[in-house]
Amino acid sequence: MEGWHIVMFSVVQVFLHLQTSAAVNVALGKPAYQTDVEGSYTAGCAVDGNTSPNLITSRSCAHTNSYNTSWWVNLQQIFLIRSVKIFNRNDCCGKRLTNVELYVGFSERGFQSREGFRQGEVGLSHTFELATPVYGQWVRITRNPPFEELTLCEVEVEGVPYSAGSGSRFSVFQGYVHTGTAIDVSKKVGSKLVCASMCVKSKKCISTHYNTATLTCSLFDSLAFKKGDAENDVCAVNSIAITNNSRAQLFGI
Structure with missing residues (x-):
């Protein structure tokens, strides 16, 4: 696909x-x-x-x-x-x-x-x-x-x-946007890696949306996604929130 x-x-x-x-x-x-x-x-x-x-x-x-x-x-x-x-x-x-x-x-x-x-x-x-x-x-x-x-x-x-100890693993889904309400939004964030690092520091965050064109990082405490810009939209999900069942239900894959 x-x-x-x-x-x-x-x-x-x-x-x-x-x-x-x-x-x-x-x-x-x-x-x-x-x-x-x-x-x-x-x-x-x-x-x-x-x-x-x-x-x-x-x-x-x-x-x-x-x-x-x-x-x-x-x-x-x-x-x-x-x-x-x-x-x-x-x-x-x-x-x-x-x-x-x-x-x-x-x-x-x-x-x-x-x-x-x-x-x-x-x-x-x-x-x-x-x-x-x-x-x-x-x-x-x-x-x-x-x-x-x-x-x-x-x-x-x-x-x-x-x-979580000193770090967390994330699954990254290119070309998706988050449809939930962000718990925090930051501008001028340099990369999706930095965006995910911000999620780790937040007690409630389990997923992020990063836009490579606007350098905007949004943190979420929920899971809700839809197709976005294939080039610029990136969603990252803490791997504790992803199972085979939830992956199929959220992304159809």
Whole structure:
């Protein structure tokens, strides 16, 4: 395909420090949300540590009441996510956890990559084992098609914290522009490498847009792109935000 190419570069030597301790459930007690709520069965019921499958007696399952619903949790920092386990109810209505999609992202409303799909009705539980590293702060559960209620008795996210050492690796997409809202814009920036270095220094930045004609560097905390000028537009994405799934969903490659 004409108009773009992909390269990889390191701003400086790469160090990704993952804690050596065993992965734990990093969703436990974290802020959780859902599109609406049935009775007292709020989103937080799915991250309270209670995996009981009996919604009526335990009153510890999240339950929506409409027909286009999602459930999501804010892990409050970036984690390397190894697996996500979901628990169903067995006292009634197990079909409300059917054809389940798993999404992982860096922002609540921005792009989230589909990293798993469980076809059919979930039994007592199902674990999405992520074969390749997936980094993210937000985990979302929904159904496909979404036109049914959603019940989750617990969601466990197994992960370890991510922290960048003295550098980060970036995937560079020539001929693309960022369509999100920049968190910072700088003029007279000498190169895409300098632009990416500015991203590393920002706690929230995960992607950049650099224009070689105007020497403008824009930093973003989200992922949203479209085709731009093949010669002058360059987008760089921190490699922790790029998986095979997200690359295909964002760029069609």
